[in-house]
Amino acid sequence: MANTLADLWEAYRSTLGFAIVNALFGLSTYAVLSVGILSFATVTYAAAGGFIGTQLALQLHWPTLLVLPAAAVAGAALAWLAALILLRLDSHWMALASLALVLLTRVVAINATGLTGGVSGLSVPLFVPFVVMPALLLIAVLLFWRLGASWYGIAARAVREDAVVAATIGIPARRIRMLAFVISGATGGAGGMALALMLHFLSPDTYFINVAFTMIAAVVLGGSYHWAGAIIGALVFTVLPVLAQAVLPAFEQVLNGVALLLIMIFLPRGLIDPRQWRLRRVRAR
Amino acid sequence: MALFADQLVNGCALGALYALFAIGFGLVFATLGILNAAHGTYASAAAIAAYFAVDALGVPFPLALLLGVAAAAVLALAVDQVAFQPLRAQGGGMLGALITSIAAWIVLDNLADDATGHQSLSFPLSSYPSGMIHLGAIAFARMQGWTILAMAAVTVAMHLLIRRSRFGAAMRAVGWNEAAAALSGVNPRAVVSATALLAGATSGLAGVLGAVLTQNVSYTLGEGLMLKGFAAVVVGGYDDVRGAAVAGVALGIIEVMTAQYLSSSLRDGITYALLLGFLLLRPRGLFGSAAFTRA
């Protein structure tokens, strides 16, 4: 009995680890979506965090646990720079420009061989106890929970719903959005390093469009109006392929796509929808 | 000099594919407000359909080309009905349609990968007009010539259709304001369906021609076109067919020349840097009108 449990744990531990990484990416996407910005640039922050963090450990021999916060800082700094550029654009141009950033990221990853190992990739011989992964997610959850409960949370919702009105009650919309980018960058950067620790190998394709689409899908499924949505969505979108592979291995990806389509059509606001709870509360009276 | 001229033609032919692809992609964005991530899969599907028509049924190439284009058009209409129509009915925004298009992309890409047996196929050399044409010192493949001609013809036809015909006016009206268009007697459903068909057909044409030029019949064909076609749309401006055509050809030439004279590792980087630069400095593209906005 104990053996089977241990086997199960061995088999699914990595799934859990990837779910946590995807949750971090989802939270990073949620951070900007919660101020009304659709950005794919989380992939870029993740790449920065992953490559820079790994090199800090390999070249400068930083302890692995110190590399995670360093990756968050790298992601945040890059996000701040990205925000300086992206915030000049209107909403859907911003989404397109962030997609262009993702494409450029891959080009840089291929060509900056000193940092990334180029096309041949970069081996990451770093190991941390598994508990670091849930701990990382816990820290992120604490951060988003406290943010959501603070004045930032309500200001972000105001900016998301109507940035003009928000400005006329004194909310500096641009500064709130800058802040959202930095939070997104820090979460994405840490997630990128966590992914490196899970995979033990990085290539230019590690941080590319598939990551962007997984995280967007996770946020949409979970719901983009509450941080918990990103986590639940990431969990589903990590477990779903594993399940699909067990049931119908040939059509794993197809099933993913179909699931995403159905969710979007039948659950457009996602699983976690605070507005629905409130409407129900009103009706219950 | 001859090398330069040859590469110029190569660039034009490659760019013609991007342009064809970009025209349909931009059309959907301007008229339907959808950033369609599945647009590339229509190209792959057309190439696969044409390939099997040639390979399994022995259909002559021109007919196979038409079959491929028709298949892509029907597929685009089907995707529109399944993935976009339900959201339109709910009044969902751009984000929702982007997500469902990603879903359609995942599904269709994987089906395409299964259809080609997880490998890249190519049209048998004898199946299409494969000779070389010599124009003075320049030599280029017959299919390159056809591709450039097809792009030019489609550009002119689409431009006339959108700017000069009643149907084009209806399309632009729906792009501006669907409700108002409906009130003034335009049938939005018909316009939407026709737009999807046209977009699918142009993407399919790019797909079959691209499959021959690059000797690649697989899902990666559509993905490659998607990334570059997207850049062409942004650089050219999505609400103008001429812009997409010029930008597509220009990107093709820049790409080939970069690979030839600078470094082949920079060819994608230059394209994407241009993409980002245009988004920042001229977000409405080369020909885009400043007044154009989409709610």
Next chain:
Amino acid sequence: MTALLAVEQLGKSFGGLRAVADLSLEVPRGCVAGLMGPNGAGKTTVINLLSGLLRPDHGHIRLDGVPIEALPAHEIAARGIARTYQNVRLFAGLTALEQVIAGCFLQRGASLLASLLGLPAARAAQRRVRARAMELLAQVGMAARAEQLAETLSYGEQRRIEIARALGAEPRLLLLDEPTAGMNAAESEAIGRLVHRLRDSGVTVLMVEHNVRLITAFCDRVSVMNFGRALVHGTPAACMAHPGVQEAYFGRRDDAARIQALR
């Protein structure tokens, strides 16, 4: 003593259309001022200029003598001008209380870091903001609706919440853009009384209003605009009697005579 708000030679054109042309007006401290004029006279443009949503082409806007026309909207709010909108613009998905808490953003009183760490000072500030928001809701008579989603409330209730949200910024000058549009006589009266209470609590009010009865009953002074210019300033009664105002609203006397003749 300078007026709280002084507008000098303000101008704003859209394309070829001069929405506001050399407008000058003053709002003294502690009064309820009305801004009237026929449709298209440029009243909402004035409100948008005052709140920083539009940049004037020329002219000055002074709040307590300090020019503010070049400041961004959130700075202007911080200097003490808050506003409501002609077509109510509340935040979707927020409860009535949260709308007003958002309005209290300038009173947040704690750094983000302190809030993240849950320091006692930050928690106290948050409680203070919440209490203040409840107080404001009570002031506009909406305390019972605090926990309801704003979009589920009636139009008149939403207008009141919008006023409470604007008050959250602790403005010296409150701009109300047609606060009684779409309301019946009783509801309009109630808004008028609310505006008087606000004035008595020290908030100066400038309101765009069509309802002549309301203006006469509740405004201390009125400015009438037509074609982007100020036609006349003065007491409500004096303004209503002004022939230019009569003409702006009802057409020229000889027009009327001609219409009579045509009949």
